Amino acid sequence: MAEQTVEVAVSTVIFGIQEHEGAAKLHLPLVRRVREPHLGSWALPGGPLRPEESLREAARRNLADTTGLDAAHLEQLYTFGAVDRGGPQRVVSIVYWALVRTEVAATTREDPHVAWFPAEELPPLAFDHEEIVGWAVKRLKNKLDYTHLSHALLPEEFTLGQLREVHEAILGRRLDPANFRRRTEASGTVRPTGAHQAGVRHRPPALYRSTAREELLT
Structure with a gap:
């Protein structure tokens, strides 16, 4: 053999x-x-x-x-x-x-x-x-529970709605938008840019940036 x-x-x-x-x-x-x-x-x-x-x-x-x-x-x-x-x-x-x-x-x-x-x-x-x-x-x-890796799947600037969609895509289930917004804003992992998403009528959503870029680039 x-x-x-x-x-x-x-x-x-x-x-x-x-x-x-x-x-x-x-x-x-x-x-x-x-x-x-x-x-x-x-x-x-x-x-x-x-x-x-x-x-x-x-x-x-x-x-x-x-x-x-x-x-x-x-x-x-x-x-x-x-x-x-x-x-x-x-x-x-x-x-x-x-x-x-x-x-x-x-x-x-x-x-x-x-x-x-x-x-x-x-x-x-x-x-x-x-x-x-x-x-x-x-x-x-x-x-997803203890890191900010979801940010690595998004553009440099993103809306909280886009971030929630990434979490939903990974988890395979819907998340409550209001709860997700509160939890994300309280986490300190994103900061508003002061700009808003272009090409959207009726109160375009605010754009954010990740505060955890160094963690992502590992």
């Missing part, structure tokens, strides 16, 4: 907010595999770790190669390395998750093998990537 080899890879779960059926939804880009195993299946962007790069550099390369985008937030998620993972060659994957701003996600480089999907409506995925996405969504939901 031939000895099984082990390969170290880095994969990245990339999240952005896009419109879907008239509402803001959490989306992620997937790549269609062009070789076996799982030829033609959708998968997370990733690949072997190069000798000259750090794990973080590999994760950013995955993001740039797949979408042409840069992350507003990048964080290591977990390591997946089951003995039978990857087929004939065991693959240990260090997985990162990334957040890209709404206006940036809309500028993804066109590629016939790359497409964005709602996180709640993914196609069948290769390998154990469905499990990995589940871990990443759970981590993102949990961190």
Whole structure:
């Protein structure tokens, strides 16, 4: 029996907010595999770790190669390395998750093998990537309670309504607008710019900026 080899890879779960059926939804880009195993299946962007790069550099390369985008937030998620993972060659994957701003996600480089999907409506995925996405969504939901990562999915200036829509897209449920406004304003994590959203009639909403930019750029 031939000895099984082990390969170290880095994969990245990339999240952005896009419109879907008239509402803001959490989306992620997937790549269609062009070789076996799982030829033609959708998968997370990733690949072997190069000798000259750090794990973080590999994760950013995955993001740039797949979408042409840069992350507003990048964080290591977990390591997946089951003995039978990857087929004939065991693959240990260090997985990162990334957040890209709404206006940036809309500028993804066109590629016939790359497409964005709602996180709640993914196609069948290769390998154990469905499990990995589940871990990443759970981590993102949990961190809403004690971080300001939702700001990394928005433009530099945003309304409280847009911020609430991001929270609703991640949590998958509606939030009371008045309660959300009070809680957000009391948190000290946003400050008004003094400007208002353009192109809106009848009391255009105020624009805010995040006070937690350094926390986001980790």
